[in-house]
Amino acid sequence: MTYIKRFNAFHRILHIIVAVSFIGLVASGMPLRYSYAPWAAWIMRLLGGYENAGIVHRVCAIVTFGYFIVHILYVLYHIVIVRKLRFKIFGPESLVPRLKDFVDIYKSFKWFLGKGPRPEFDRWTYWEKFDYLAVFWGVGMIGVSGLILWFPEFFGRFFPGWIFNITTIVHSDEALLAAGFIFTIHFFNTHLRPEKFPMDTVIFTGRLTLEELKNERPLEYKRLTEEKRLEEYIVPEPKGWVFGSGVIFGFSVIFIGLSLLVLIILGQFFY
Template sequence: MATIERHTTKERGVHAVHAISFIILLLTGIGLYDKSFFGITKLFGGVDLSRFIHHWIGIVFIISLFMMYFQWKGEAAVFDKDDKEWLRVFGGYLGKGVKSPPQGKFNAGQKMFFKMIFWAGILFGITGIIMWIPQFFSLPKIIVQLTYILHDMILIGL
């Protein structure tokens, strides 16, 4: 039986880099978020090294986010009438005999997830950079403080 390649090696590699960077950011971020989670920072060499890793892996995360966007934008960012029908019938998951319309490489649910991850990643990047080097932006202190809240809320929203 022949193997059908759904994703290229490059696509899988970019996705893996993005996923691994997210996991590292999650662990270092939660370790820095609250003192009750500081123990996690020991996995990364302590608080200071965790912060350093978090900042630089954040850059890897944003670069891989854009790489994923550009490699899949034609297939994952465009909705057509079949996608609207897929959403209407919830992909055929919620009823017997309900047939899902034909889908391309990604179904409508995956396309929605792709868009959510992309825009959440953009917001993570913007808020993260403001938190990392606030003096670069000359923003009022209240705006910088609000970026911390927004950064946390994005994660909770995911």
């Protein structure tokens, strides 16, 4: 089978760091949001008490700020230094939304309802772009509000104290949005939908098969063929240990994520 490279080592490692720190943040933060739920005190004890959970939360927050900054530097490095003028900001390789994405959304809904063919995608689908860009919004909103709550005495020198009430609401609700989105929509779109069930390993191995490329990203396939660049992307089959550890990691994160989702749903609607 022919394998095509989709993600490099940087992308794959970054995704693992994002996943681990995100799980850490949700697990140590949600017991506070749902402090009235019986499971909340239980999770807190599991994490070694509220002070410990606070340390876990802050360490994961530092990791989050870290990968956020590293990622922006990586993007700038590639745009400015490596690709120079070859990278088009609204081009097919860019994650910036373009008109075609909105047309694709419209066509997708028609396809869902059986009133048209499935739209053809290039390197990034519109839901992948949303996943990616939502992290910027999320890290921005949760990160800034979280920093303010982390250092209240410092920020209290510049803002009136009710800023902590506002940031509490923003931090908590944005966290619910992020966790709810990742554990349902991201999990389904990329891993759990019938075509990919139970998991898409491309983010762990970095490769997809030529068949998958032709079926799911036909425009990218055509483009690479026409530009005679497809050869550049052909890679050997993923190593067994990479695939194996990717599957184990992926399943663990999906399992923990779905468990946390159950607790969140219980906390939100049943207590």
